[in-house]
Amino acid sequence: MNNMIVSVNPHIYAKDTTQTIMRDVLIALFPAVIASIxxxxxxxxxxxxxxxxxxxxxEWAFEKITxxxxxxxxxxxxxxxxxxxxxxxxxxxLWQAMFGSFVAxxxxxxxxxxxxxxxxxxxxxxxxxxxxxxxxxxxNWLPAAFxxxxxxxxxxxxxxxxxxxxxxxxxxxxxxxxGARGGSLGETSCLALLLGGLYLIYRRVITWHTPAAxxxxxxxxxxxxxxxxxxxxMAGGLFIGAFFMATDYTTSPPTHAxxxxxxxxxxxxxxxxRVWGNYPxxxxxxxxxxxILNPYICDWxxxxxxxxxxx
Amino acid sequence: xxxxxxxxxxxxxxxxxxxxxxxxxxxPPVITVPMSMNIGAPAKxxxxxxxxxKVGQMIAEAGGFxxxxxxxxxxxxxxxxxxxxxxxxxxxxxxxxxxxGQQTVWEGVKPPVVTDKDSFVEAVRQCGCVGLGxxxxxxxxxLNVDPDRVHAIIINGAECEPYITSDTRTMxxxxxxxxxxxxxxQKYYTADRIVIGIEDNKPQCVKIMEEAGKGVPGFExxxxxxxxxxxxxxxxxxxxxxxxxxxxxLPIDVGAIVINCTTLAVIAKYIKTGMPLVxxxxxxxxxxxxxxxxxxxxVGTPIQNVLDFAGLKCEPKKVLYGGPMMGTSVPSLExxxxxxxxxxxxxxxxxxxxxxxxxxxxxxxxxxxxPFNLMPAAIESAYNNKEPETxxxxxxxxxxxxxxxxxxxPARRPLVQVNKLAKAxxxxxxxxxxxxxxxxxxxxxxxxxx
Numbered sequence: 148m149n150n151m152i153v154s155v156n157p158h159i160y161a162k163d164t165t166q167t168i169m170r171d172v173l174i175a176l177f178p179a180v181i182a183s184i185x186x187x188x189x190x191x192x193x194x195x196x197x198x199x200x201x202x203x204x205x206e207w208a209f210e211k212i213t214x215x216x217x218x219x220x221x222x223x224x225x226x227x228x229x230x231x232x233x234x235x236x237x238x239x240x241l242w243q244a245m246f247g248s249f250v251a252x253x254x255x256x257x258x259x260x261x262x263x264x265x266x267x268x269x270x271x272x273x274x275x276x277x278x279x280x281x282x283x284x285x286x287n288w289l290p291a292a293f294x295x296x297x298x299x300x301x302x303x304x305x306x307x308x309x310x311x312x313x314x315x316x317x318x319x320x321x322x323x324x325x326g327a328r329g330g331s332l333g334e335t336s337c338l339a340l341l342l343g344g345l346y347l348i349y350r351r352v353i354t355w356h357t358p359a360a361x362x363x364x365x366x367x368x369x370x371x372x373x374x375x376x377x378x379x380x381m382a383g384g385l386f387i388g389a390f391f392m393a394t395d396y397t398t399s400p401p402t403h404a405x406x407x408x409x410x411x412x413x414x415x416x417x418x419x420x421r422v423w424g425n426y427p428x429x430x431x432x433x434x435x436x437x438x439i440l441n442p443y444i445c446d447w448x449x450x451x452x453x454x455x456x457x458x
Numbered sequence: 459x460x461x462x463x464x465x466x467x468x469x470x471x472x473x474x475x476x477x478x479x480x481x482x483x484x485x486p487p488v489i490t491v492p493m494s495m496n497i498g499a500p501a502k503x504x505x506x507x508x509x510x511x512k513v514g515q516m517i518a519e520a521g522g523f524x525x526x527x528x529x530x531x532x533x534x535x536x537x538x539x540x541x542x543x544x545x546x547x548x549x550x551x552x553x554x555x556x557x558x559g560q561q562t563v564w565e566g567v568k569p570p571v572v573t574d575k576d577s578f579v580e581a582v583r584q585c586g587c588v589g590l591g592x593x594x595x596x597x598x599x600x601l602n603v604d605p606d607r608v609h610a611i612i613i614n615g616a617e618c619e620p621y622i623t624s625d626t627r628t629m630x631x632x633x634x635x636x637x638x639x640x641x642x643x644q645k646y647y648t649a650d651r652i653v654i655g656i657e658d659n660k661p662q663c664v665k666i667m668e669e670a671g672k673g674v675p676g677f678e679x680x681x682x683x684x685x686x687x688x689x690x691x692x693x694x695x696x697x698x699x700x701x702x703x704x705x706x707x708l709p710i711d712v713g714a715i716v717i718n719c720t721t722l723a724v725i726a727k728y729i730k731t732g733m734p735l736v737x738x739x740x741x742x743x744x745x746x747x748x749x750x751x752x753x754x755x756x757v758g759t760p761i762q763n764v765l766d767f768a769g770l771k772c773e774p775k776k777v778l779y780g781g782p783m784m785g786t787s788v789p790s791l792e793x794x795x796x797x798x799x800x801x802x803x804x805x806x807x808x809x810x811x812x813x814x815x816x817x818x819x820x821x822x823x824x825x826x827x828x829p830f831n832l833m834p835a836a837i838e839s840a841y842n843n844k845e846p847e848t849x850x851x852x853x854x855x856x857x858x859x860x861x862x863x864x865x866x867x868p869a870r871r872p873l874v875q876v877n878k879l880a881k882a883x884x885x886x887x888x889x890x891x892x893x894x895x896x897x898x899x900x901x902x903x904x905x906x907x908x
Contacts, residue, residue, distance in 0.1 A: 150775075151774065151775060151776060151777060151787070151788070151789060151790070151791075151810075152775055152776045152787065152810045152811070152812065153776075153787045153788070153789050154776070154787055154812050155872065155874055155875040155878065156782075156783060156784050156785060156786070156859065156861050156864075156874055157782060157783045157784070157861030157864050157865045157874065158776065158778060158782040158783075158785060158787070158803075158805070158809075159469070159470070159620065159782040159783070159809075159865065160813060160864070160865055160867075160870065161467070161865055161866050161868075163823075163866075163868045164868045164869075164870070165816055165819055165868045165869050167868070168819075168821070168868055216816075218816065218817070221816065223819075261817060262816075262817050262819055263817045263818045263819045263820055263869075264817070396819050396820045396821040396822065397819060397820045400822075401820060401821070401822025401825045401826070401833075401835070402822065402825060449833065449836075449852075450825060450828075450831040450832070450833055451831060452705075452830055452831050452832055452852075452853040452856050453464065453692070453696075453702065453829065453830040453831050453856070454692060454702050454703055454704050454705050454830065454856060455705055455853045455856060456704050456705040456706065
């Protein structure tokens with residue numbers, strides 16, 4: 148009996164693995180994918196497929212070249228690719244979408260050591276880089292189906308741009324909720340994102356703290372500032388940001404207190420940018436900035452050990 | 459200060475053997491009794507090869523204050539004294555006894571005279587009792603305290619590990635012994651409360667204990683949520699009394715004594731009959747076992763005999779002392795059942811396989827599930843970076859190795875293993891710091907003298 152396995156406890160494990168968690172995120176994004184196709188057509192699906200494929204391909208290639216274990220099957224690259232795609236306009240040139248996926252996986256994720264090591268959310272960082280590099284294409288919004296845009300319109304303003312400029316007709320609250328408005332292809336449908344977010348909370352992939360603090364802060368602050376809070380909450384990338392990007396494990400705090408601070412910080416920066424900044428939208432910037440503060444939040448919110456005595 | 463609920467995990471219960479009344483294992487041909495079955499000093503053999511021994515006869519005396527004597531669970535002849543490598547990797551002396559199958563009881567087995575607390579503690583010492591929940595802490599040492607300091611006696615019937623039902627069977631089959639033990643404790647320590655903590659996945663035990671304990675003053679049953687590690691000592695104290703045992707202190711420092719229900723039953727039985735701790739009810743289960751059940755086994759019985767009795771479906775690839783959360787895997791089936799063995803679990807190749815770790819994704823589940831609010835992922839990186847000061851600040855020394863962090867880790871990081879190593883690193887660092895400080899002090903003294 149010399150071939151018995153001897154190992155340290157425990158000897159049983161919970162069912163969840165990195166792969167099942169990432170699979171849950173993909174499932175949770177499915178309603179948003181459907182919504183993107185409904186409102187922006189098959190072109191949306193094309194962008195999504197391209198981003199996911201390039202993200203997974205880049206991860207595989209980088210790990211092959213650097214002789215690291217290939218982690219494509221953990222699906223984290225697929226999640227990054229899909230989230231990036233959902234943050235792009237449906238009209239984005241495909242080569243730019245490919246470039247974005249490349250930046251997200253190679254520059255932001257792999258250069259910093261791969262999964263769990265990146266300091267900022269790869270999809271958001273790539274989006275911000277694209278916003279700077281391709282500012283025209285990145286803000287060229289197609290009119291959504293079932294929206295108020297005239298049938299012959301080629302482009303449409305986002306609700307935040309309408310609010311910021313004071314020109315144009317805002318969509319109804321119902322249109323805002325289901326997603327019939329101009330915007331990135333996956334950010335418009337609050338309904339789809341809410342379904343996905345609730346699924347993640349139900350599956351305990353995320354907790355309510357970050358999204359509640361993020362959305363709540365935006366709601367309260369814009370209400371205080373008289374900035375049409377319901378529109379502010381449903382417009383822009385707030386829902387996808389709060390449920391899917393600010394909750395990224397690697398770049399947000401692990402404790403509940405930390406998550407609340409992180410969410411409030413994101414909400415605060417978002418409102419500051421939207422109300423006083425040059426950009427009409429600030430969700431991506433806010434999460435990116437809070438990503439940078441994350442190590443400090445983690446240090447402030449270290450847990451208090453049970454029975455621990457301060458030396 | 460800490461308030462609120464302690465975290466934990468919803469481990470699978472798998473209490474397949476709860477209805478299996480323990481059956482006696484046929485006397486094995488040979489038993490191998492290890493001398494290190496408790497925390498503290500190993501026992502010292504008092505028999506030599508060729509000696510005849512009987513059931514209940516002492517074969518080893520306590521090796522010091524922090525130790526416990528050992529008695530034979532079989533009748534037969536001492537074959538030899540041997541050195542083995544035990545499951546914790548240390549050398550240990552074993553007394554090998556060839557059995558005669560008669561199970562003749564030793565003439566000297568008679569009830570001890572117990573009149574006061576001191577004679578009670580002495581009886582507990584003589585009975586060879588150690589913490590049977592698994593820790594193996596000599597019970598007499600735990601009970602050797604000033605009765606005035608004891609406010610709550612907590613009987614541990616939580617049995618929160620998956621599979622194991624031996625404590626459950628104690629509460630069902632030996633309820634009278636548990637209650638008699640509780641009465642004795644109440645008599646000599648007069649605590650305000652005497653609480654038996656039972657996880658609420660064992661409603662029959664809750665009912666039986668409520669019924670049986672009616673006459674005992676201050677006795678109550680606490681039905682606790684089945685949230686592993688409910689039976690952890692500090693967890694149980696907090697959940698039954700609200701007291702937090704501070705770092706470096708003992709339960710008695712917050713007025714509590716925690717005693718496992720089977721330990722208590724063994725003490726009660728010894729005081730009634732004079733038969734010391736010589737056999738154990740052991741749950742035999744796991745995916746390699748054909749017929750999971752509870753078996754009464756003399757201490758020292760090789761695991762092989764126990765597994766053969768319950769039947770093996772396949773060759774076991776991993777065999778554990780104790781439950782799957784905190785159990786120790788044994789390297790060989792010759793390893794004996796010990797005093798603190800409450801289960802033998804044998805797993806097939808599929809269940810035995812060690813998971814392949816992948817990179818930490820910082821999901822925070824290890825933090826969210828740690829009952830003591832530690833941060834295992836941070837401990838792991840501090841250990842890898844060799845930062846003992848950080849380990850100190852992260853309080854790795856508080857870790858009880860319950861396994862919740864590793865269990866819940868989706869990347870399958872070996873967090874418990876790292877915590878064990880980190881504790882050793884911190885201990886070494888503390889010792890070095892202390893030695894350096896002493897050296898410095900001595901030098902300064904020398905200087906002053908000059």
